[in-house]
Amino acid sequence: MIEQIKNQLQKAIKEKIGIEVFASEKENFGHYSTNMAFKFTPTNKASSGMAGKTPFEIAKEIASKLSSPPTSSKSIFAKIEAVSPGFVNFWLKPEILQNELKAILKQKNKYGSLKHQTPNTKHRTINLEFVSANPTGPLTMANGRAGFYGDVLANVLENSGHKVTREYYINDAGNQIKLLGESILAAEGKIPWKDEYYKGEYVKDLVKSLKLKVKNYDGEKIGKEAAKILFKEIKKSLKNAGIKHDIWFSEDKNLHKKGELKKTLKFLKGKKVVYEKDGAMWLKDAVLIKSDGNPTYFLADLAYHYDKFLKRKFDLAIDIWGADHHGYKARMESGIRALGVKPKRLKILITQLVRLISKGKEVKMSKRAGEFVTLDDLLKEVGLDAARFFFLMHSLDTHMDFDMDLAKERSQKNPVYYVQYAFVRCLHILRKATSDKRQATNNNLKMLNSITEIKLMLELMKFPDVLAQTVKDYQVHRLTEYAARLARSFHNFYEKERVIDAEPETAQARLALVSATKIALENLFSILGISKPKKM
Numbered sequence: 430m431i432e433q434i435k436n437q438l439q440k441a442i443k444e445k446i447g448i449e450v451f452a453s454e455k456e457n458f459g460h461y462s463t464n465m466a467f468k469f470t471p472t473n474k475a476s477s478g479m480a481g482k483t484p485f486e487i488a489k490e491i492a493s494k495l496s497s498p499p500t501s502s503k504s505i506f507a508k509i510e511a512v513s514p515g516f517v518n519f520w521l522k523p524e525i526l527q528n529e530l531k532a533i534l535k536q537k538n539k540y541g542s543l544k545h546q547t548p549n550t551k552h553r554t555i556n557l558e559f560v561s562a563n564p565t566g567p568l569t570m571a572n573g574r575a576g577f578y579g580d581v582l583a584n585v586l587e588n589s590g591h592k593v594t595r596e597y598y599i600n601d602a603g604n605q606i607k608l609l610g611e612s613i614l615a616a617e618g619k620i621p622w623k624d625e626y627y628k629g630e631y632v633k634d635l636v637k638s639l640k641l642k643v644k645n646y647d648g649e650k651i652g653k654e655a656a657k658i659l660f661k662e663i664k665k666s667l668k669n670a671g672i673k674h675d676i677w678f679s680e681d682k683n684l685h686k687k688g689e690l691k692k693t694l695k696f697l698k699g700k701k702v703v704y705e706k707d708g709a710m711w712l713k714d715a716v717l718i719k720s721d722g723n724p725t726y727f728l729a730d731l732a733y734h735y736d737k738f739l740k741r742k743f744d745l746a747i748d749i750w751g752a753d754h755h756g757y758k759a760r761m762e763s764g765i766r767a768l769g770v771k772p773k774r775l776k777i778l779i780t781q782l783v784r785l786i787s788k789g790k791e792v793k794m795s796k797r798a799g800e801f802v803t804l805d806d807l808l809k810e811v812g813l814d815a816a817r818f819f820f821l822m823h824s825l826d827t828h829m830d831f832d833m834d835l836a837k838e839r840s841q842k843n844p845v846y847y848v849q850y851a852f853v854r855c856l857h858i859l860r861k862a863t864s865d866k867r868q869a870t871n872n873n874l875k876m877l878n879s880i881t882e883i884k885l886m887l888e889l890m891k892f893p894d895v896l897a898q899t900v901k902d903y904q905v906h907r908l909t910e911y912a913a914r915l916a917r918s919f920h921n922f923y924e925k926e927r928v929i930d931a932e933p934e935t936a937q938a939r940l941a942l943v944s945a946t947k948i949a950l951e952n953l954f955s956i957l958g959i960s961k962p963k964k965m
């Protein structure tokens with residue numbers, strides 16, 4: 430609907446300016462509103478004949494142009510109003526809401542899909558790399574944040590027609606692998622203990638698993654063997670969490686053993702962007718080859734992105750990194766430019782920290798110290814649906830508290846329970862209607878004119894817009910916010926309107942509204958990866 434309103438505004442004004450349209454939160458501000466009157470600069474004010482006019486005067490001009498003729502069959506607006514200091518508010522015609530309801534009932538599980546609704550959009554090949562936790566320990570509950578986010582973002586992008594490859598980068602080479610091996614040797618008593626070694630019960634379990642091989646391996650070799658065991662457990666944990674990956678990209682096998690670091694360095698030398706200093710090889714202010722001849726992580730990461738862009742030729746790469754990588758972002762973007770790749774083809778998203786709260790207090794965790802809650806433990810405690818929904822409720826770039834007690838709550842205080850309960854209510858009404866031989870029809874949708882009915886229809890029609898906006902800015906938390914609003918609108922409708930025992934024509938129309946709500950919730954749950962319970 431937002432795009433339709435934008436198109437009507439563009440036709441009325443005939444001026445290329447940034448048009449923003451947003452759904453209004455309050456009825457007296459219209460169903461939708463625009464702030465485009467504030468977008469006029471002195472230049473386009475003059476070309477539009479609006480020179481010297483205030484935003485409010487421009488807003489009135491816009492409203493006047495859209496309102497003429499007010500009874501036009503092409504108009505989607507029942508009412509248009511300019512308000513100070515310069516907003517234009519729109520109220521949709523009832524038939525627009527009714528037609529959207531018909532579209533939901535017709536499209537069913539395809540409602541919300543953007544694949545065929547944006548013919549001018551170029552569908553891209555996208556590499557989405559997420560989680561990519563080092564195989565030096567089990568996945569922690571904090572890894573779930575990037576895991577669930579990446580999984581749902583992939584669903585959203587695929588829903589819009591993009592071809593997404595979900596990838597996990599396995600850091601199975603480098604110092605952390607050697608450190609893991611030495612940690613096991615130290616736990617076995619083969620070498621002296623150091624504070625930087627990995628601790629925890631899982632290290633003791635690795636000692637048992639590798640006990641017969643310890644005598645024959647040095648730290649690096651045993652670290653690689655241990656990493657293989659840990660990575661098998663990581664894959665199991667991801668499967669338990671419903672998080673899918675298409676490719677498991679091994680740094681050791683796909684880059685080091687194939688000589689990709691040397692090839693990438695040669696490529697950069699050919700572009701004359703590297704130089705030698707103090708016995709090391711540099712790219713701008715970053716070392717690629719250390720003075721001892723060993724490559725840095727930066728060179729490995731450049732080789733990895735060389736593979737993404739110049740070998741596999743993805744149109745776009747989205748990397749989801751942990752909070753500790755924030756300072757590395759600018760360096761990576763600089764490195765991409767050195768490879769000759771346009772910066773806009775790489776999008777780096779940083780996940781912020783998670784605090785686990787239990788009984789009102791923070792649960793202190795340290796992966797290096799071996800004190801942490803694993804992702805598997807969290808799923809056992811609160812369930813997959815709650816874990817997913819709670820992580821997805823927060824913007825990726827904000828710190829969050831995971832309230833374990835609330836996640837375990839089996840009441841409408843729990844956000845995911847509240848949303849799923851709306852779906853179950855839909856099923857209950859429709860099952861009872863079937864037993865009472867009542868059916869939903871499109872014949873009497875004009876009967877849907879109460880405040881709660883209109884609000885629910887307005888919320889339903891926002892679903893495609895919510896998805897379209899998320900495709901543009903990757904703000905996945907918008908989906909859980911929408912789920913909560915849609916559930917709230919439905920619960921309000923359910924509590925104030927009779928459905929099955931209403932007058933026959935009204936009952937048919939309201940059953941159509943319930944059916945449409947069920948469809949929208951079902952499609953939304955599929956994208957979020959949460960279950961669709963039949964009863965609660």
